[in-house]
Amino acid sequence: MLSKSWLASVALSLSFVAAAQTPIPVTTSFSILxxxxxxxxxxxxxxxxxxxxxxxxxxxxxxxxDAKAILQSKLVVTNGLGFEPWMGKLVKSAGYKGASVIASTGVVPRKMDEDGHTITDPHAWQNPANVIFYVNNISKALSQLDPAGAATYQANSAAYVAELQTLDAWAKTQFTSVPVDKRKVITSHDAFGYFAAHYQLKFLAPQGMSTEGEASAKEVASLVRQIKREKIKAVFLENMSNPKLLEQLSKEAGVTPGATLYADALSAPGQPGATYLQMARHNVTALVTGLQQN
Ligand SMILES: [Zn+2]
Incomplete structure (x- = not known):
């Protein structure tokens, strides 16, 4: 028979192994993930x-x-919905055979018309209700990879989902101070479709779903006319987009860009959008301030 002290020492060394375990290397496509x-x-x-x-x-x-980082990881997390067209090729060329998860799985995709084509809007994270899917998908993928951590992942996800729900309820209250017909915002590209639908705002942008597209002179001119006609004052730059086009447009329309919105990336640490919750709160506060000037 095994002695109690022997069992205790085995248990102790096992817990030591668990604690000293090297962290699981995970690569994500972008900062928010x-x-x-x-x-x-x-x-x-x-x-x-x-x-x-x-x-x-x-x-x-x-x-x-980047290929090297992928090859060294045990899990690759992407947004999906066409946000990372470069990812498939990168994973293949790296020769990565490990686990991967599409964080947006389960989200109802928003379709949008762009230049006569129906395309899928990838910016699903801008609605906190969608981020619940993201967090649960990540938790499931990590649990499969590391069953010993499953309870931790589940507890962390549940606590965070509660924070997302608090954020969402707070954001809804913030926007009630602005009449629906005044909720019009100009940004660089169409990054806020899910956000707009969720909080009943209207976002207008010279660039489409991707920052890659060129805005035509005709589209810019028509947007300038709309800004003047509808007296829109809420103009925002985006943290990861080139500000030139929007600055030019603002000048022509006689408006001044307000604060910066965090669209497709977090801020650097120490800046107001260093985490998802921080960036969402910053965006809502900045938007409400801007909309009140419309
Ligand atoms: Zn974008």
């Missing part, structure tokens, strides 16, 4: 985003170091 993986995984994961804070995933060009 990295924050969500960190929230769910805590110390059990070491997460690296390919497209970092204040960087634009639409025009990202992978480097050899």
């Amino acid at each position: 990295a924050d969500l993986v960190h929230v769910v995984g805590g110390d059990r994961v070491a997460v690296t985003p390919l497209v970092g804070p204040d960087e634009d995933a639409h025009v990202f060009e992978p480097k050899p170091a």
Whole structure:
């Protein structure tokens, strides 16, 4: 028979092994997903985003170091919905055979008409209700990879979902101070479709679903006329987009761009959008202030 002290020492060494375990290397396509993986995984994961804070995933060009990061990871997390057209090729060229998860799985995709084509809007994270899907998908993927951490991932996700619900309820209250017909915003590209639908706002942008597209002179002129006609004052730059086009447009329309919105990337640490919750609160507060001037 095994002695009690022997069992105790085995249990002790097992718990020591668990605690000293090297964090699971996870690669995400962009910064917002990295924050969500960190929230769910805590110390059990070491997460690296390919497209970092204040960087634009639409025009990202992978480097050899990115293939290396993917190859060294145990889980690759993408947004999906066509946000990372470069990812498939990158994973293939890296020779990565590990696990991967599409964080937006389960979200109802928003379709949109662009230049006569129906396209899917990838910016689903801008609605906090959608981020609940993201967090649960990440939790499931991590649990499969690391069953010993499943309870931790589940607890972390549940706590975060509660925070997302609080954020959403708060955001709804914030917007009630602005009449629906005044909720018009100008931004650089169509990044806020899910947000707009959820909070009953109207976003107008010279660039379409991707920052890659060129805005035509005709479209810019028509937007300038609309800004003047509807007396829209709420004009916002985006943290990861080139500000030139919007600055030019604002000048022509006689308006001044207000605060910066966090669209497709978090801010650098220490800035107001360093986490998803921070960026969402910053955006709502900035938008309400801007909309009140309309
Ligand atoms: Zn975008």
